[in-house]
Amino acid sequence: MNRSYEVMFITRPDMAEEDLNKLISTLESSVTSAGGTAKSEVWGKRRLAYKVAKFHEGIFVLFIMGGTGSIVHEVERRLRVTEQVIKFITVRTDEELKRLDKIKKIRDARKKTSVATPAAPVTPEAGTEPAPTTA
Amino acid sequence: MAEETKTPSAPAASTGGEGRSEGRSEGRSDARGDRGDRGSRGPRPGGGPGGPREGGRKFFRRKKVCKFCVEKIEAVNYKDVRLLAQFVAESGKITPRRLTGVCTPHQRRLSKAIKQARNIALLPFAGRVQ
Numbered sequence: 693m694n695r696s697y698e699v700m701f702i703t704r705p706d707m708a709e710e711d712l713n714k715l716i717s718t719l720e721s722s723v724t725s726a727g728g729t730a731k732s733e734v735w736g737k738r739r740l741a742y743k744v745a746k747f748h749e750g751i752f753v754l755f756i757m758g759g760t761g762s763i764v765h766e767v768e769r770r771l772r773v774t775e776q777v778i779k780f781i782t783v784r785t786d787e788e789l790k791r792l793d794k795i796k797k798i799r800d801a802r803k804k805t806s807v808a809t810p811a812a813p814v815t816p817e818a819g820t821e822p823a824p825t826t827a
Numbered sequence: 828m829a830e831e832t833k834t835p836s837a838p839a840a841s842t843g844g845e846g847r848s849e850g851r852s853e854g855r856s857d858a859r860g861d862r863g864d865r866g867s868r869g870p871r872p873g874g875g876p877g878g879p880r881e882g883g884r885k886f887f888r889r890k891k892v893c894k895f896c897v898e899k900i901e902a903v904n905y906k907d908v909r910l911l912a913q914f915v916a917e918s919g920k921i922t923p924r925r926l927t928g929v930c931t932p933h934q935r936r937l938s939k940a941i942k943q944a945r946n947i948a949l950l951p952f953a954g955r956v957q
Contacts, residue, residue, distance in 0.1 A: 700906070700947050741951040750948070754906070781947040783905065795901050 696758045696789065701771055701780035702750035705737055712751060715774060719755060719767055726766065728759025745778040756785075891928025895937075903936040905943035911950060915941060919953045 703712060716732050723730040735752035744750065757763065764782055771777045895903065900910070914922050914929070914937055921941050924934045944950040 702948060740948040741945070742948060744948055779948060781943065783943060788902075792901055799899075 693760055694758060694786075695760070695784060696756070696786040697764055697782055697784050699755040699757070699764075699767055699771070699780055699782045701753050701755065701777050702740070702744065703753065703776045704745075704778060705747055705749045705751060707751060707776045711776065712753070715776070716753065716755070719770060722766060722770065723757050723759060723763055726759060726763050728757055728763045730758075731756045747778060750778060758786075893928055893930040893933055895933040896930055903933065903940045905940045905947070905949065907940075908944060908949045911937070911941050911944055915950060917955055919951045919955065 703715075712734070716734075720730040720732065733754040733756070735754060737749055738752050739749050740747065755767070757767070768780070768782060771780045894900070894913075903910070905911070914927055916922050921938050924931070927934075929937060941950060945952050
């Protein structure tokens, strides 16, 4: 069962960049070795809406992955073990993406039909327009 | 357009809607005090022109519209803090639909997204972001 998830986690604000990169690469490799796909986005330092582990700010990282539930389990375990990570949340995104795709398709189809009807009388004009430029 | 988005607070406030927070406090005092006032609020057509209320004054009420339907925002995501913050009161509470005019399906997604954003410290559970 292939699903897509995104895990957002917050690390301590004083975490070194190389440590963060190392953490991300280990997460990515663990996902890819388990047969999933992984992508990550570092949001950088942000203020927290409330105090977490005595910190007022943290480094936000968005980790997007695809695969099975066991991959999520493994990633969450790793995050829990890592002391630098102060908070994380996993959100399943495939159903939402599917829904958005469907809506987009419907909207595109509607746009096409609305464009196609006025396009028919316009085409002779469109044909005449480029003619002067070539001549 | 800008006026339309401002006015949704009006229907809740019986004395006139200057701001969203005012509308909220009005609603709260209603709930605490005379509940009979609440009963009259129930059957009122949503967003339609309101009938005469206490004091015999009549208010013109602009029809509230769902921001997500109008602007065709389909992706209500917990990461979009700026969007979500518009639907959170200063106390940190999710603003009710009757004040914002958001339609039911979108309010459902919105509240879910707000709750997720709270969990990852993007939005506060209570109070505003310091």
